[in-house]
Amino acid sequence: MPWRRELLTRTAGTLALLGLSAAGAVAGGASAADTPSRAAQEPVPSPRTAGVTRFNPPTLFDSRDFSHVAVVTGRPGRAYVAGLGPHDADGRISAGHRLQKQVQAVLANARRALDAVGAGPEDVVRLHIYVADYHPMHGLIVSPKVRAFFDGRMPVSSFVPVAGLAWPGARIQIDMEVALPPEPPAGPDGRGP
Structure with a gap:
């Protein structure tokens, strides 16, 4: 076929x-x-999802309820990253309860997810930041760290206050839409430049 x-x-x-x-x-x-x-x-x-590959990178916890990453093939390709909380590779929240530490853990997980699809912060086109038990001062904790992660070149972003997140103790979660870097053109032997 x-x-x-x-x-x-x-x-x-x-x-x-x-x-x-x-x-x-x-x-x-x-x-x-x-x-x-x-x-x-x-x-x-x-075959039902031609052009879409869903997976959980081995550097993130193995969720059975959702995929952390979905990659759309083609030119340009896209990757959708979701459910990035302050978890370690075993799914435990090891960053403690302080929002500042959880933001660092979430951004470390974002880096791992981007590495898994061969992208970097500069390739993120959309970002959703969910903060539980929101207080206006939380923006002063979250925003500087997120801006530093993106080196000041912020993607389109939404900061979404929520009553709670799926994991007890988690105070922040992010989702991202990523434009995948173009594949290098194939050389005469078909193996790249």
Whole structure:
């Protein structure tokens, strides 16, 4: 089937961009629901979602309720990153209760997610910042750290006060939309410049 060959080719290219092997994902054909832990961390192609690969980078906690990252292939490609809270790789909130420490942990997780898709802060085009139990002074804690992360070149942003977040003890969460850097053009041998 031509559409399947094209999908597998595009997915393999995305997986290579992410530094992952397409062999396991394509050959196994397992979904995150079929295989424990590891399958939830590695992209699995699906004909229903042609051009979209969803996964949880191994440097972030393994969520079974959502994917941290979704990559849209094509030119330009997009990645959508969600559910970045102040968690360590095991899913524990190890940053304590202070908002300042949680902001640092969230931004460290944002860096890990961007690294997983071969992007940087300069590639983020949209940012949603959710802060639980909001007080106007929280902006003075959050904003300088976020501006420093983006080196003052802020993406389109929304600061959203919320009553609470999904994880007890979490006070901040971010979601991002990322424009993926263009792939380098293929050289004469098909392997890049």
